[in-house]
Amino acid sequence: MIAKSMEPFLVGSSVIRAMFEEGKKMAKVFGEENVYDFSVGNPGLHPPKEVKEAINYINNEMDPHVVHGYMANAGYESTRQAVADNLNKRYGSDFDMNNIIMTVGAGSALNVIMKTVFDPGDKQVVFAPYFVEYANWARNYGAETIVVPPNEANGFEPDPEALKAALDPKVKIVIINNPNNPTGAIYSKETIQAIADVLKEAEKEYGHPIYILSDEPYRELVYVDREVPYIPDFYDNTLIAYSWSKSLSLPGERIGYIAIPKKSDNSEEFFNAAVVANRVCGDTNAPSLMQLVVERCMDAQVDIPYYEKNAKDLYKIVTDAGFDALVPQGAFYLWIKSPVADEKELVAAAKEERILMVPGSAFACPGYVRLSFCISNETIQRSAESFANLGKKYFG
Amino acid sequence: MIAKSMEPFLVGSSVIRAMFEEGKKMAKVFGEENVYDFSVGNPGLHPPKEVKEAINYINNEMDPHVVHGYMANAGYESTRQAVADNLNKRYGSDFDMNNIIMTVGAGSALNVIMKTVFDPGDKQVVFAPYFVEYANWARNYGAETIVVPPNEANGFEPDPEALKAALDPKVKIVIINNPNNPTGAIYSKETIQAIADVLKEAEKEYGHPIYILSDEPYRELVYVDREVPYIPDFYDNTLIAYSWSKSLSLPGERIGYIAIPKKSDNSEEFFNAAVVANRVCGDTNAPSLMQLVVERCMDAQVDIPYYEKNAKDLYKIVTDAGFDALVPQGAFYLWIKSPVADEKELVAAAKEERILMVPGSAFACPGYVRLSFCISNETIQRSAESFANLGKKYFG
Incomplete structure (x- = not known):
């Protein structure tokens, strides 16, 4: 017995999360290195070393009653x-x-x-x-x-x-x-x-x-x-x-x-x-x-130049393939204009090339797709051929 | 500009939490060892050693992307x-x-x-x-x-x-x-x-x-x-x-x-x-x-016999002082019948003896008070005199 008020949530249940699960399945079939999963904003960079150091310090030097208590x-x-x-x-x-x-x-x-x-x-x-x-x-x-x-x-x-x-x-x-x-x-x-x-x-x-x-x-x-x-x-x-x-x-x-x-x-x-x-x-x-x-990590940060390189490389790959995209200024997303009005068509075509992207309609903005580039630069490099193939479908 | 719908929450804002803050203030005035804070269910026992070991293992041996990622x-x-x-x-x-x-x-x-x-x-x-x-x-x-x-x-x-x-x-x-x-x-x-x-x-x-x-x-x-x-x-x-x-x-x-x-x-x-x-x-x-x-800690537990001793000792102290209480069978609470109909009177009188307890009306059951005994056994032992004094007020 599930609340009626849950229905809109269940129907519209996160497209992004569905992609996340889909990506895991595809990785099993094609091998992780052959799937280009740009769907979820799950940061690929490791936390800075300060995080590990802080956990070790807190866990081994501080009073557990303070660390784990109310x-x-x-x-x-x-x-x-x-x-x-x-x-x-x-x-x-x-x-x-x-x-x-x-x-x-x-x-x-x-x-x-x-x-x-x-x-x-x-x-x-x-x-x-x-x-x-x-x-x-x-x-x-x-x-x-x-x-x-x-x-x-x-x-x-x-x-x-x-x-x-x-x-x-x-x-x-x-x-x-x-x-x-x-x-x-x-x-x-x-x-x-x-x-x-x-x-x-x-x-x-x-x-x-x-x-x-x-x-x-x-x-x-x-x-x-x-x-x-x-x-x-x-x-x-x-x-x-x-x-x-x-x-x-x-x-x-x-x-x-x-x-x-x-x-x-x-x-x-x-x-x-x-x-x-x-x-x-x-x-x-x-x-x-x-x-x-x-x-203990107020001034620590992940390796932001790594994401910056990802941004540049992915932008180049995607625009070289013929797509129109916004230059990423921040966050870790590339926003691409779909060459077809229904961007879900593009998402489906991309999946054929083992590229996972999120349709703009998931953000109340159809006609666009989102790529997360918080993944490894190697994956981005390897995706070039797939993007080129995808581009050929639309731009010949 | 706070929602009207927040008002009942703000008015009834946790009595228990207010006690928690009160206890910290009183500890500053009278010294921590002279305040008997039975208000909050904040477990006083340290986590079992397996917790510390698990944190060290996960932090130092596992892939940080798995440990901290989605x-x-x-x-x-x-x-x-x-x-x-x-x-x-x-x-x-x-x-x-x-x-x-x-x-x-x-x-x-x-x-x-x-x-x-x-x-x-x-x-x-x-x-x-x-x-x-x-x-x-x-x-x-x-x-x-x-x-x-x-x-x-x-x-x-x-x-x-x-x-x-x-x-x-x-x-x-x-x-x-x-x-x-x-x-x-x-x-x-x-x-x-x-x-x-x-x-x-x-x-x-x-x-x-x-x-x-x-x-x-x-x-x-x-x-x-x-x-x-x-x-x-x-x-x-x-x-x-x-x-x-x-x-x-x-x-x-x-x-x-x-x-x-x-x-x-x-x-x-x-x-x-x-x-x-x-x-x-x-x-x-x-x-x-x-x-x-x-x-990694599915079979680990805190030192439950410690709480069991607390339960017995506190029950004895409180009943020796003349109060009527339920024998604690589980959890870490002692439930005492207030000798006066308005148990908030008892709570106030207890505070005079530097004992903090929670009125039953905070649980929709006036006429009773709750004592948390998840604290140190030493604190429980030290509270005996205060409870005896409190008892004298009601039972002569």
């Missing part, structure tokens, strides 16, 4: 202060530990914020293409998702005018994911400023805060000479959701945080409510050992 | 098979890995099950005294909680007749927590059989399954010669939520599982839906390193 629901004070100090150093912000809540990854960070903000009937705005789980999560709290159509004309940057048209008094959250999954774009300062202007005006008109929920697990993954705008500099009511999944290659560990700027609306009260929401959502606290690990 | 949303296949094998060995059950979902602790296990089962307007039944978070979690999915009043006459075992009276066609879940938090009781086979009989009849009458959600993080913590009934032996539609928080002293790590018996309604379909729910609830998967740790 702490305050918001997380260890030392970890939260380390996050605050690190943000302050990098962005000149004024966080302290009472502005930081450790969470079970960014997914949980977003859920906790949504639980804190949404009453049934409220709304959030997202910009297509977008990570569809955003809408599923909002639905858990009775909130509806308004999708702003893709802004193809401007490199898929969010269109402030389209945002303005989408707003109404029920909108409480606008999600921005920058660097972006799935396009690999980095939104410009001008875009962020224009969005901030639209929202400030709307806040005044409606008489209540509208939060920018800044989902930024790819913050450090940048391959071009372009700054990732730090959104609280542009807009007070910004809530940050972060995860170390990508910067430290720890996606399985589910470790992230929420940062609540002091200048955001009723910041202290919001923090207290979000801590309660963290418990009420069922997670109690972020995994304890991993909190202590990231505390 | 796996199937349900968890590592090897971990799920190990859980299945362990259950089969102990209970003669027939689980395999496709009946097991690894979760972010038991809290998340319960949330995932609720998300899978509840449509808005559905109901669950709980037996007072009960862990109030059950009701908060159900509310996330639009479900209402029916509280069956405490069965004081029969050692707080659930009363099957009262359950019968509480049922209606909207009830989809009945939660059983055995060994029980907060009473320390172990429900008898006869009680479980009688509950199963009531529910089988109701399933027939209403024409749909009613799940027993068996929340059993205290399964191994037993201090008397009494078997903890394995509920799937009594009732097909039983879903198990487990956590290693207590048996391995890993409460901060958030590692647990859901077990879905093959004979439960539409078991396979339910498994698939629950895996999706695990993602839709925002957790994606259980923390990866800890999955691999528990896989």
Whole structure:
């Protein structure tokens, strides 16, 4: 007996995850080296050595009662202060530990914020293409998702005018994911400023805060000479959701945080409510050992030049094969325009060449496909022939 | 701007957690050794040595991409098979890995099950005294909680007749927590059989399954010669939520599982839906390193005789002081009858003696208080004088 309300989730059950399973099956049939799986954003780079060192230190030198026991629901004070100090150093912000809540990854960070903000009937705005789980999560709290159509004309940057048209008094959250999954774009300062202007005006008109929920697990993954705008500099009511999944290659560990700027609306009260929401959502606290690990790895990073080379090499292979693609600026995704209107045709044709990609319709943006390039450079190199064959089908 | 729907959570915000913070403050003022904090169930025993060994092995010998990367949303296949094998060995059950979902602790296990089962307007039944978070979690999915009043006459075992009276066609879940938090009781086979009989009849009458959600993080913590009934032996539609928080002293790590018996309604379909729910609830998967740790610690346990001695010693101290208490059979709680109707008076008087306890009203059972004895035996011994003083206030 499964809830009726589960049906839309089951029908639309993650295309990306289905690909992940498909990839594993194909690897068994054709051999792992002959399958070019660009479907899942499962970081291929090992965590930096600091992670292993930190685990050994914590496991062998610290008090197990501290390492594995309950702490305050918001997380260890030392970890939260380390996050605050690190943000302050990098962005000149004024966080302290009472502005930081450790969470079970960014997914949980977003859920906790949504639980804190949404009453049934409220709304959030997202910009297509977008990570569809955003809408599923909002639905858990009775909130509806308004999708702003893709802004193809401007490199898929969010269109402030389209945002303005989408707003109404029920909108409480606008999600921005920058660097972006799935396009690999980095939104410009001008875009962020224009969005901030639209929202400030709307806040005044409606008489209540509208939060920018800044989902930024790819913050450090940048391959071009372009700054990732730090959104609280542009807009007070910004809530940050972060995860170390990508910067430290720890996606399985589910470790992230929420940062609540002091200048955001009723910041202290919001923090207290979000801590309660963290418990009420069922997670109690972020995994304890991993909190202590990231505390010791604040300045560590995976080998980002490796991904940068992947970005360049894959872009060249794909465009050499005749495809039209966005230059990846950040994250680890290449966004390709499908030569046929129904991009699922392209996905199927690619599978014939043992290439796995995700259709843009999984991100509410049909006509495009996403390739994850967080895999080995050797796999990317080996895929060249398959891409060339695929290109021949469409471009002769 | 905090959601109106958060208000009941904020007002009722965990009494237990407030005590936890209070205890830390008092320890600073009076010295840690002079505060007798029986408030939180934060296991005081160190994890067994197998945990440390497993972490060292996994961190230093295994592939970091496997250890920290994404796996199937349900968890590592090897971990799920190990859980299945362990259950089969102990209970003669027939689980395999496709009946097991690894979760972010038991809290998340319960949330995932609720998300899978509840449509808005559905109901669950709980037996007072009960862990109030059950009701908060159900509310996330639009479900209402029916509280069956405490069965004081029969050692707080659930009363099957009262359950019968509480049922209606909207009830989809009945939660059983055995060994029980907060009473320390172990429900008898006869009680479980009688509950199963009531529910089988109701399933027939209403024409749909009613799940027993068996929340059993205290399964191994037993201090008397009494078997903890394995509920799937009594009732097909039983879903198990487990956590290693207590048996391995890993409460901060958030590692647990859901077990879905093959004979439960539409078991396979339910498994698939629950895996999706695990993602839709925002957790994606259980923390990866800890999955691999528990896989290697299936037969390990904390030092249960230590808790058993605590149970005996605290029971003696408290009853010697004149209080009426239930003999703790399992879990790590002593349940005391308050000598005054408003047990918050007792809690306040105890605080004067630097004893922290949790009022029964936090479990929907006023007139009682809960003491956690998962602390050091030395603290329990040192608390004797304070309890004697407290007793004198009421019993002269």
